[in-house]
Amino acid sequence: SYELTQPPSVSVSPGQTARITCSGDALPKQYAYWYQQKPGQAPVLVIYKDSERPSGIPERFSGSSSGTTVTLTISGVQAEDEADYYCQSADSSGTYPDVVFGGGTKLTVL
Amino acid sequence: QVTLRESGPALVKPTQTLTLTCTFSGFSLSTSGMCVSWVRQPPGKALEWLALIDWDDDKYYSTSLKTRLTISKDTSKNQVVLTMTNMDPVDTATYYCARGYSGSYGDAFDIWGQGTMVTVSS
Numbered sequence: 319s320y321e322l323t324q325p326p327s328v329s330v331s332p333g334q335t336a337r338i339t340c341s342g343d344a345l346p347k348q349y350a351y352w353y354q355q356k357p358g359q360a361p362v363l364v365i366y367k368d369s370e371r372p373s374g375i376p377e378r379f380s381g382s383s384s385g386t387t388v389t390l391t392i393s394g395v396q397a398e399d400e401a402d403y404y405c406q407s408a409d410s411s412g413t414y415p416d417v418v419f420g421g422g423t424k425l426t427v428l
Numbered sequence: 429q430v431t432l433r434e435s436g437p438a439l440v441k442p443t444q445t446l447t448l449t450c451t452f453s454g455f456s457l458s459t460s461g462m463c464v465s466w467v468r469q470p471p472g473k474a475l476e477w478l479a480l481i482d483w484d485d486d487k488y489y490s491t492s493l494k495t496r497l498t499i500s501k502d503t504s505k506n507q508v509v510l511t512m513t514n515m516d517p518v519d520t521a522t523y524y525c526a527r528g529y530s531g532s533y534g535d536a537f538d539i540w541g542q543g544t545m546v547t548v549s550s
Binding site: 319349351355360362367370404406408416419 | 476
């Protein structure tokens with residue numbers, strides 16, 4: 319089955335830049351999406367279609383894509399950004415796209 | 429304001445069938461491009477997509493769980509129902525419903541319910 323691979327954890331100090339990657343063979347053909355999830359809360363969409371930011375999401379959140387890897391970048395990390403981050407895409411190898419989530423990355427703000 | 433709320437039993441026994449209801453407001457599932465999905469998350473683990481139903485009543489299921497899942501909608505009641513058969517303790521998770529709207533965000537789920545915790549135990 320199709321998998322999206324994320325690093326289990328990323329740690330940065332406040333004010334630094336955090337980069338969280340997500341790798342998958344179908345990413346050159348399918349958009350990626352990113353969600354932030356804080357403990358006990360539902361996920362929140364922070365990036366859609368690889369690099370677009372929904373209204374209300376701070377500008378420090380950005381997304382990019384290169385080949386089979388997409389990257390969520392958080393510039394000037396703040397303590398409130400500490401959360402789990404999940405990428406989402408689709409497996410287009412079957413008869414219809416199967417939605418897939420990555421394993422999640424825990425961002426720790428030191 | 430778009431909201432979604434999940435409801436259903438907090439505890440089910442192994443082999444039983446789970447029925448969850450997602451009641452939403454602020455949008456119509458009759459609108460072209462609109463969909464509602466179910467996603468679950470076992471305690472301490474990652475998100476797992478389960479099923480999706482769209483404005484045209486097309487239904488899509490996780491390949492690994494499709495034999496156990498049924499999704500349906502009642503547009504007049506603004507509800508989406510998910511049933512999962514033959515429940516097992518490994519199905520213990522928080523179950524979320526979420527909206528998708530391809531007209532704005534592609535295949536993303538832009539609004540999520542608060543989730544409902546389901547425990548499978550005898």
